[in-house]
Amino acid sequence: MSVLSRVRAAHDRIEAVDRPEIWIDLRPREEVEAEARAIDERVASGARLPLAGRLFAAKGNIDVAGLPTTAACPAYAYEPAADAPVVAGLRAAGALLLGTTNLDQFATGLVGTRSPYGAVRNAHDPARISGGSSSGSAVAVALGIVDFALGTDTAGSGRVPAAFNGIVGLKPTRGLVPTEGVVPACASLDCVTVFARTLPEAEQALAHMTTGTTPSLPGRPPGPWRIAVPPLDQLGELDEGWAEAYEAAVRRLSAAGAQIRALDLSPFTEAATMLYEGAFVAERYTAVGSFVDKLMSEGGEGLDPTVAAIITRARDIPAHQLFADQDRLTTLRIRALSELAEADALLLPTAPGHPTLAEVAADPLGANARLGRFTNSTNLFDLAAVAAPAGEVNGLPFGVMLIGPAHTDERLARIAALLQPPAYLAVVGAHLTGQPLNPQLLSLGAVLDRTTTTAPVYRLHALETTPPKPGLEHVGEAGASIEAEVWRLPAEGLGRLLTALPRPMTLGSVELADGSRVPGFLCEPSALRDAQDITRYGGWRSYLTSAEVL
Template sequence: MPSTSLAPVLARICAAYARIEAVDRPEIWIGLRPQSDLEEEAHALGTRLAAGEFLPLAGRLLAVKGNIDVAGLPTTAGCPSYAYEPAADAPAVARLRAAGALVIGTTNLDQFATGLVGTRSPYGAVRNAHAPDRISGGSSSGSAVAVALGIADLALGTDTAGSGRVPAAFNGIVGLKPTRGLVPTEGVVPACASLDCVTVFARTLPEAESALALMTTPTARPVPARTPGPWRIAVPPTDQLGELDPGWAEAYESTADRLRAAGAVLVPLDLSPFTEAAAMLYAGAFVAERYTAVGAFVDSGPSGLDPTVAGIITAARDIPAHRLFADRDRLAELRSAAEDALGDADALLLPTAPGHPALADVEADPLGANARLGRFTNSTNLFDLCAVAAPAGEVAGLPFGVMLIGRAHTDERLPRIAALLTPPVRLAVVGAHLTGEPLNPQLLSLGARLLRTTTTAPVYRLHALATTPPKPGLVRTDEGGAAIETEIWELPPEGLGTLTAALPHPMTLGRIDLSDGTTAAGFLCEPYAVAGSKDITEHGGWRAYRSGTHFSPSGAHASASGAPVSPSGD
């Protein structure tokens, strides 16, 4: 990897560790790797890329839930006395590393992946990324918050009852829960081995989809056929959702309306088979599988056990076998009813959770608060369904999220539907993010697409900054401004958030006025940073300055002698 290409990766690593220090959330991590280790791996990536390897995740930072094996870090499952040193990465981790991802560390979780709250851990309760007095959601709490705070680009979680979805909703990010078996669960401490799934968190759908695609194992199981036409979304009546936090019913109905406005067809659905099955996951005999996983260890009385988790697991020891067989029979009946209720719908739309409790609420009622959170998520794996959790706005200043649940192996379908909820935003770039420049891959990885090349309004000055990689600083001026070459890109709103979270000083995000009278979000420079820098406004753009030409709004550049030069020389 040339030094100019390696620089963004090293800058991303540096920004992540600066962010860790700035947010001061030590409860996110169980094992945090030294910055120097990641920088060493970044240089190794450069060697691999120089040798011609295709590394689609080169330099993306990955956080891994602490019940998933990462070579070189202990696997604790949230219990220090359970810790062991894995001999190798779990396959899910190994596949992302092989694609160029850099593991930054292992993250905190509800102990033994038992909980949806994110507070059941001797490593501390993981606070919400947006409101520290609220829960982050579990059990994949640390992974979700690491992504939401802009520390990691991707994170792995697990999902048995909703742990790859509830934390996504509470922290305003995307969570993909694949079809069971699509991603290997080897190297994962089991919660309920027959139901467990490895999941992925990201700030955008394209990022999450890319990571999931790289982790999956090819399957011969066919994708269910669908009737041609608009997406068909099953929507239960609001009164079947039960008690929701204030404003959540309205937010859910508004989300359904947005899907309808985007062209989807809404069809009614009876939710009762789903909610009855959800109650069976912990109240029935299926919880006995948690005792199978770690019951003998818990019975040995080790140190560091969370009392709520230990109580759930030990209580499962004495469930009689006949209850399991009865529950399996009833589940089969409910699954058949659920399939009938779905009919030809492509997805079922639900709130991800019925509400967002405070840390104090969970402390006051640890079992009741947790049970409520699984009302809509618990049945998904029992019914062998897949799901995507996606942001859908805010309620009372906190993220509100919804789920789209589909039949097994419709994993690629659900993000396409979820994308209807997040209309793209426009971004104006004038420097290192331009096509062909070193930071342009950041835009591409976020699902951005180039709309057009234009110029700013003639009210800006452009300066060459002494940065690595080299970049310009665009500053608005009251007089003496000029039109500057600009590319207009379209990308998901979450992608803009990703860029903003990693934006180094002196760059800022603001409104840029364009030559056609419209505006777009774009990268500007704080005025103090251009003092003493070279003013390159006369070139009309960054690429023209770098190539010694002059940008012409017609699309050509002029050389120093005035002869036109093809833009392909940039």
């Protein structure tokens, strides 16, 4: 599918879901379509754009040239002179930005309701919160409008919305992704994060967001992953069914070969209370306090009252309390890292529960404090984290979080992949059983699931490539059924195929004879112009054994 077609489909999706509270500003449609045409032309001319066709959104506290940066406060808005580096890196790789998304004002909150642009409702249950502060970004991904979206994370804002909306959230090591061009919440703790529906998609985006300065760590001895798990009684009160869902995630990792070991969670939960209840919240006043004071003196129009109260209250915290809290945090961090020393990752529920909009409205501070029980300490301790889906409870997404020392981002992603259900891939050419590229699938742990055909809406073309391979084209009523194999493989394996896929092949949704859809290899339209149509043979293998080839 061309980039232009994907942009038009995204705008159709925006209209269909009718969730205006997701967005603060959408780029003008004609501008986005013109950029899409330009990307299509560059790809057709041979330009290497690894993210060509990927649509994304950016949280409204991240600079996007041509759109105001509001941080969800209209009076604060300014016109940035350029994209934030993280946005620029993604666009340089061919990704196309649709707009900026809603958030808890000044990135202050984990609920997604503290915004004059409206409370962002959950993607699965509109009566529940989406999670904040990166609320709009997470819901835009979960509803299938964009492929990935940028958020920020100070207390858990790149992870709680992922858990509540059934998607992946990567919170990288501090400093791995630049924060220039981002309105700070707590500048010393802030991280730019990425949401996606799958781990491979999130990792692919993150690869174009980093500074490229990740230090190398000494390798760990070979062996099974070592996963730290606290006693259930240290998790505190959880929503109904959440303890069972968490234990199921532990069993899933154990069944995948991980070693489960005990950990004392108390230094993590003690530090978590310090982020808002201690002196560290004063940094939020440093970021925007003078602006909030001025706006309050003028009547406070557009200020969220809960956010304003948090920021202005931080103004009067005495300096001696900050130094005392720093000393206490150092002690807690030493204890926490000691607990993690013999483990590759700590597994936790991302949040202790999923409140409704009404419950948050009734107790905005208490509900928010509860949501940060497991996430608040991560950046205080300078740790990395991955939030990943881990099933459902009562029909709603349940998510877990893997936490590890700084610069263990890739390790955490590999462990998180073990929690994901297997992926399915439809192949019609050189990856078929016995064909030259089939060993690629086998090396990724793929297993043949079934042999079938596509729906009768495709045409098959012989491409001039090495090794020879066909190009599958969706044409609708003018098409035919094509022989296909469906392979089952680890989700991580599908991600590796995606990131290494050579042009002119693309990964898209392939409709099968039974009406189901699975990811499969398609072909860029530009590669089909001079290719031979071999649809009449019904499949690649039949063509290879035909008299025409022999």
